[in-house]
Amino acid sequence: MIDSLDQIFVSLKHWLVGLTPEAWQPLVSILVSIVPIMALFGTCFAATTIFERKILGRAQNRLGPNRVRAFGVKTFGLLQPIADGIKMLTKEDIVPFAADKVVHFLAPVVLTTPAWMLFSVIPLGRNMAAIDLDAGILFFFAVGSASELAVFMAGWSSKNKYSLVGSMRAIAQMISYEVPLVLSTIPVLMLAGTLSPSQVVEAQGVGTGFFAHWFVFTPWGLSGFVVFLIAATAESNRSPFDLPEAESEIIAGFLTEYSGFKYALFFLGEYIGLFAVAGMAVTLFLGGWQAPCKALEFIPSYLWFFGKFAVLIVFFIWVRATLPRLRLDQLLALAWRFLVPLALINLVVAALWHFMGSWQFIAAMPVRWGICAMLVVLPFVWFARLLNGGKVAPRKYRYAE
Amino acid sequence: MLGLGIIKGLVETGRNFVGSYFKPERLVTIQYPEKHLPPVEAARTIPFLVYDGKDSMKGLRCTACTICETECPPKCIYIVKDTVKKPDYLGKMQNQPKVFDIDISVCMGCGICVEVCPFESIKMDQVFELSGSDRFGAMLLHKAQLVKSNDYFGEICHEQATQINAARADDVRKAEAKAKADADAKAKAAAVAVSNAAAGVAAVAASSMTATPGTTQPDSKPAPKAASTSTPLPAPSKPTVPSATP
Amino acid sequence: MAERLLLANIVMLNSIAFYILAVITLAGAVAALTLRNLVHCALCVAASFAGIALIYLQLDAEFVGFAQILVYIGAVAILVLFTVLLTRGTEVQAGVAFLSRSWPAGLAVTALVFAAIAAPILLTPELHKLAADSASAPVRKIGEELMGNYVLPLEVIGLLLTSALLGAVVIAMQDKKD
Numbered sequence: 001m002i003d004s005l006d007q008i009f010v011s012l013k014h015w016l017v018g019l020t021p022e023a024w025q026p027l028v029s030i031l032v033s034i035v036p037i038m039a040l041f042g043t044c045f046a047a048t049t050i051f052e053r054k055i056l057g058r059a060q061n062r063l064g065p066n067r068v069r070a071f072g073v074k075t076f077g078l079l080q081p082i083a084d085g086i087k088m089l090t091k092e093d094i095v096p097f098a099a100d101k102v103v104h105f106l107a108p109v110v111l112t113t114p115a116w117m118l119f120s121v122i123p124l125g126r127n128m129a130a131i132d133l134d135a136g137i138l139f140f141f142a143v144g145s146a147s148e149l150a151v152f153m154a155g156w157s158s159k160n161k162y163s164l165v166g167s168m169r170a171i172a173q174m175i176s177y178e179v180p181l182v183l184s185t186i187p188v189l190m191l192a193g194t195l196s197p198s199q200v201v202e203a204q205g206v207g208t209g210f211f212a213h214w215f216v217f218t219p220w221g222l223s224g225f226v227v228f229l230i231a232a233t234a235e236s237n238r239s240p241f242d243l244p245e246a247e248s249e250i251i252a253g254f255l256t257e258y259s260g261f262k263y264a265l266f267f268l269g270e271y272i273g274l275f276a277v278a279g280m281a282v283t284l285f286l287g288g289w290q291a292p293c294k295a296l297e298f299i300p301s302y303l304w305f306f307g308k309f310a311v312l313i314v315f316f317i318w319v320r321a322t323l324p325r326l327r328l329d330q331l332l333a334l335a336w337r338f339l340v341p342l343a344l345i346n347l348v349v350a351a352l353w354h355f356m357g358s359w360q361f362i363a364a365m366p367v368r369w370g371i372c373a374m375l376v377v378l379p380f381v382w383f384a385r386l387l388n389g390g391k392v393a394p395r396k397y398r399y400a401e
Numbered sequence: 402m403l404g405l406g407i408i409k410g411l412v413e414t415g416r417n418f419v420g421s422y423f424k425p426e427r428l429v430t431i432q433y434p435e436k437h438l439p440p441v442e443a444a445r446t447i448p449f450l451v452y453d454g455k456d457s458m459k460g461l462r463c464t465a466c467t468i469c470e471t472e473c474p475p476k477c478i479y480i481v482k483d484t485v486k487k488p489d490y491l492g493k494m495q496n497q498p499k500v501f502d503i504d505i506s507v508c509m510g511c512g513i514c515v516e517v518c519p520f521e522s523i524k525m526d527q528v529f530e531l532s533g534s535d536r537f538g539a540m541l542l543h544k545a546q547l548v549k550s551n552d553y554f555g556e557i558c559h560e561q562a563t564q565i566n567a568a569r570a571d572d573v574r575k576a577e578a579k580a581k582a583d584a585d586a587k588a589k590a591a592a593v594a595v596s597n598a599a600a601g602v603a604a605v606a607a608s609s610m611t612a613t614p615g616t617t618q619p620d621s622k623p624a625p626k627a628a629s630t631s632t633p634l635p636a637p638s639k640p641t642v643p644s645a646t647p
Numbered sequence: 648m649a650e651r652l653l654l655a656n657i658v659m660l661n662s663i664a665f666y667i668l669a670v671i672t673l674a675g676a677v678a679a680l681t682l683r684n685l686v687h688c689a690l691c692v693a694a695s696f697a698g699i700a701l702i703y704l705q706l707d708a709e710f711v712g713f714a715q716i717l718v719y720i721g722a723v724a725i726l727v728l729f730t731v732l733l734t735r736g737t738e739v740q741a742g743v744a745f746l747s748r749s750w751p752a753g754l755a756v757t758a759l760v761f762a763a764i765a766a767p768i769l770l771t772p773e774l775h776k777l778a779a780d781s782a783s784a785p786v787r788k789i790g791e792e793l794m795g796n797y798v799l800p801l802e803v804i805g806l807l808l809t810s811a812l813l814g815a816v817v818i819a820m821q822d823k824k825d
Contacts, residue, residue, distance in 0.1 A: 058422070059414040062430050103690065139709075141717060146716070146720055322414045
């Protein structure tokens with residue numbers, strides 16, 4: 001019973017595919033995988049836009065959007081995404097006279113398409129990855145890197161100084177943060193011994209013990225998770241790393257000259273990218289669809305995945321409500337002088353953890369934990385000190401006289 | 402250590418988030434179309450025309466002197482004088498505007514028209530829901546749309562309105578007193594005219610001294626000696642309004 | 648019978664896909680050579696890279712295909728664009744001849760490089776043997792080979808790249824001192 005509930009979507013897919021003639025089955029199988037993913041994460045996108053605004057509002061002691069009515073019925077603002085969608089779709093699509101029309105048109109497509117493709121390798125539940133690639137995690141980062149090109153295309157083709165500044169910032173940021181992002185996943189791949197997301201999730205299962213072996217519950221896993229989250233926030237251009245579209249400095253960055261549906265596509269692409277990277281964080285560090293302990297395994301696997309996913313999204317929103325924007329030099333210093341060294345040391349910690357796992361003497365576990373935790377915490381403190389380095393002083397402003 | 406400040410900040414925003422659900426007084430925003438903030442006396446948006454009494458056209462204070470029209474920096478006021486005069490609050494016949502238009506899409510809300518008006522006739526309003534679907538017609542307010550009662554002015558600018566009302570009541574009292582003194586003086590003069598011709602000559606001389614040419618103040622007309630002695634302050638005694646000297 | 652039909656279908660679809668990808672790759676390369684706007688050229692190069700990566704994927708070489716995307720589109724193309732923007736303007740230069748004057752020399756160099764790459768590939772005796780096999784190579788096997796049989800070349804390449812990186816840093820540092 002529990003198993004059938006857990007596998008209900010998989011069985012449903014098989015049943016649907018079985019209904020069609022044999023020659024069509026490969027095509028139908030692909031469609032049956034793609035359509036629910038797009039529908040589901042499209043809905044997630046709509047829901048996130050409204051809940052983000054609600055949470056941001058509450059965090060600033062405001063109410064957030066609460067006025068959309070449908071046929072005279074109060075909805076407490078829950079229909080805001082529909083209103084926003086109608087607004088976006090009915091707006092005039094303005095293309096600047098000087099813009100490079102083709103590139104300007106292609107940029108949102110190049111951003112959104114790879115963002116959607118990222119979901120294909122993320123296991124949304126037991127046996128629920130759209131394609132179970134052998135090198136799925138490599139696929140994820142390879143396809144994810146295409147968004148840099150899209151941002152550059154958008155900024156350059158607009159022929160607007162704010163757009164260009166925004167896209168140059170975006171590229172500097174994305175290139176810098178891609179390094180810690182990928183480096184922080186390598187310990188996971190090392191210890192799971194695979195590049196396939198499904199097998200990474202399997203490796204974090206409950207197994208014979210009582211508690212699940214989520215990687216986040218190890219010293220190197222925690223360190224990697226923190227680095228991954230910071231780098232993921234930067235990769236998805238979210239506050240406090242929203243320099244590329246810093247509205248108080250450069251209007252809207254690379255989005256300045258976009259309007260209407262193209263703007264909506266960019267907006268969608270950024271959120272989809274955020275979802276994908278959050279899904280990957282869940283897969284790599286939070287045990288994917290695995291339950292935290294044996295007693296909770298009766299809850300279907302996809303619910304576990306989406307629960308963790310929702311927690312991460314809310315966390316991203318919470319961070320956005322809290323932190324102010326970084327300066328560009330602070331941004332790059334954080335990546336190169338803090339996150340990259342931490343991620344590199346983390347490789348060594350993960351290797352140590354792996355080899356100390358075979359120790360047999362009595363206090364092996366505490367010693368293993370102690371050494372690894374020390375190797376994580378000490379560099380953290382040290383690099384944090386170096387990062388601040390006593391150089392942080394109130395900035396002296398010179399005003400024109 | 403790096404990260405502690407971030408955690409503190411997260412706790413703070415988290416407290417705001419939870420607190421805003423349990424303590425409504427945390428919420429600083431007003432649900433605007435249903436609720437309004439209490440008006441502020443110094444707030445000003447666009448000008449309006451003040452009238453006394455019930456009838457907006459009869460009680461209109463404006464005398465179509467066009468000072469505001471000439472002083473208006475963006476030139477948003479347009480006035481046409483009427484040929485028919487009407488009595489003002491002292492009973493004196495004054496001009497009245499036939500057309501008084503303000504283009505509020507041009508008006509910049511500076512309040513100079515209020516500063517220069519010698520009749521307390523034009524005042525700054527506090528309405529701000531002025532949007533309309535017509536870009537030109539709806540933004541051009543005519544006399545009928547601009548008039549508002551003195552009571553309304555008392556509501557939005559209580560202190561200032563009280564001062565002006567007191568000053569105007571004072572004016573009325575003075576005018577009445579003067580009229581009475583005038584009548585007394587006339588009667589007295591009639592009584593002594595025959596016997597004392599020299600006194601009449603002196604009165605004429607005094608009246609030519611007190612008259613100030615060009616002002617439109619009701620009490621500045623040539624007055625007999627008895628009248629000028631009964632009122633100690635011949636100059637306008639309104640506290641808030643600068644004397645209008647052309 | 649149906650299975651055979653299906654198989655034939657897949658083979659046909661595969662060859663159609665190959666031709667589409669080949670056209671994308673070649674058209675991208677030709678456009679990169681002929682277009683006058685440098686940024687357009689760089690974008691076309693990226694499209695060409697993508698075509699190559701997709702051809703790898705079509706040959707079931709997952710790892711190589713994804714590495715191609717990650718390295719060439721994610722890094723090299725971006726670097727090229729950056730360089731174009733940081734050096735000279737992206738404006739179209741008028742009055743520049745379509746071919747440079749030294750084009751025969753360029754052609755000769757290109758031919759030499761192509762020959763230098765193609766000859767060893769064609770001369771490899773294992774090439775024909777491998778083609779008969781299933782081309783699919785699991786990532787684990789690639790890793791084991793790299794860490795086993797080919798560990799020396801790997802380390803040499805790593806050393807070379809590191810020294811190149813350090814050299815670049817040194818050049819940049821010297822520039823800063825002036």
